[in-house]
Amino acid sequence: MLTNILFDLDGTLTNPFEGITNSVLYALQKCGIREKDRRKLSAFIGPPLLTSFQEFYKMTPEEARTAVTYYREYYSEQGIFENAVIDGIPALLKALKERGARLFVATSKPELFAERIISHYSLDKFITRVFGASLDETRIEKSAVIAYALKEGSIPPVTALMVGDRKHDIAGAKANDIASLGVLFGFGSREELERAGADAIARTPEEVLSLIETSAALGRLGS
Helix, strand or coil: CCCEEEECCECCCEECHHHHHHHHHHHHHHCCCCCCCHHHHHHHCCCCHHHHHHHHHCCCHHHHHHHHHHHHHHHHHCHHHCCEECCCHHHHHHHHHHCCCEEEEEEEEEHHHHHHHHHHCCCCCCCCEEEEECCCCCCCCHHHHHHHHHHHCCCCHHHEEEEECCHHHHHHHHHCCCEEEEECCCCCCHHHHHHHCCCEEECCHHHHHHHHHCHHHCHHHCC
8 A cells, every 4th residue: 555645635635615716706806807607716726826817817927926915815814714624535534544654735725724724624633744835936836845745754756646636736746756646526527637647536535545555556556
């Protein structure tokens, strides 16, 4: 069994749809942009905010930084806890820890916010350490966060697995030469995860446990 498991946060451990979309709507309004379709804002869940504001609303880097500042005004006070733990996640984390795995969070969300969420929802009893993005934007891409986690957590890549719901999680794992497991209970599709090259895909938290227990199912690792 793989012994060092890195979990994405948004869409993998928790469902942050309400809080993130409310925060994006607040930021867009402050920037003079009216958005009526909240559903399209689910695309903001997972990728770095700076990238998303530029990609989806054609902002310049400077405009995107301003939007991120507005986003955090709302998110840090209210949106952060407009959130819910995904069904089956506590049982998954408990089972993995009982089997001797070390569990980590590796997220493009600022580390400070991620730590508050993990603590608020009492997931910290399972998690060895939270690794996230830096507020100064020097570490925001998932590949950089995973590299940071591997180094600071003294995690040998051959023992590591990245579990996440979006293509950025899979690409970040590949950039660091670790195994990847995509999940379908978040915000990414099977097609997205397959195109990104996930080593395996799980439909439920229970299936995540089964795949990790039989690491050979993650083909690139052999046995």
